Amino acid sequence: MPHRKQILARWLGELIIISLWSQNAFAHPQKGEAVGFLTGFRHPISGLDHVLAMVAVGLWGAQLGSPAIWLLPVAFPMVMAFGGMLGLVGVPLPGAEYGIALSAIMLGAAVLFEIRPPLTIAAILVGFFAIFHGHAHGTELPAGQSALLYSIGFVIATGCLHAVGIGIGTVHRWGWGQKVLRAAGGLVTLGGFFFLWRAVA
């Protein structure tokens, strides 16, 4: 009967031989393709100032209820993409960083005080701030990426952030949830003030 060590050695030998026979997996993304998607997807998530504002849009939409719950998250990516296009083609937008910080302050305050303006006003407010976010993204775009996949990743990530806000906002149906939601709005406002202070400094 072979010794246990011999058996182990034989198994290891077979394992090494099998490992060396392995073929190329071709499991990596093509250059400039999925790289573009992942870079685009990461871009809105990588900055807390953007995250705060986008989540706040979802929170506010959930607070306002239908049809704002879906209209605001539709308006924001559309207008943000327009801002991104302006940034890409080189149209200057002064004070973009202030605009981004102000967006967190204003949208957070809207959630904090549960402001209920007419739908058009809410959409215009959200759209106005979306231009600053989009412009900042457009001007920061890295070179050598796949434009199409970058754009898709970018928009999907933005939509997901809104969805996170809407998801959190579903607690609005409960009394305690309304307080939690307003507290979250307060946090977003505080974050906005921090980014405004940093932009000024």
Added chain:
Amino acid sequence: MTHTRASRLPLYCFIAFSALMWSIPAEAHLNSTGMGPFYDGLMHFIMSPEDIIPVLALALLAGLRGATYGRRALFVLPMAWLLGALAGLTSLATHAYPFIAAGWFLLLGGLVAADAKLSLRITTGLATLLGLYHGYLNGIGMGQSLSVMIVLLGLVFAIFVVVALVSAFVVQLRASWARIAIRVGGSWIAASGLLMLGWAIRTR
């Protein structure tokens, strides 16, 4: 008296072994079936976001309007794509028009987001134009190999399946939130188109 019966297991094993030895080659692999180019065409479509996303958008649009629209898109789009590709095969020059690609994203995504009440004739026209244009671009890139028709068959088959699945899925949606989710998806496609437009202008 004890009677011991001989086990029939060796006999069964022998029969099974003989049957296995008689098996003919399955020829199920792509190089023996000749179906490789078919899957090339199919995978080309599935792996090309610039092709599949406008098709998805058109299928969503047709699905939002109902079964008649879905059926029309289901047959018109693959046929137009095939015709466009055949026309493209005869062309030698390759031109990429990123503005037009962005335009398709914007137009179809915007129509889905707006839940546009298009007539059947306009939807058919859109499907025809989309198929002809994208098919033409696909055809240019295919060269003149002998298997090109099988590639095209795979491509058209993939389009047919995608339109059938997506539009049928959307047609049966009744809940308002589900239709809104489809429209949100359309707005994302349109937003991607806007960004692509910016890219196209920047890299012009």
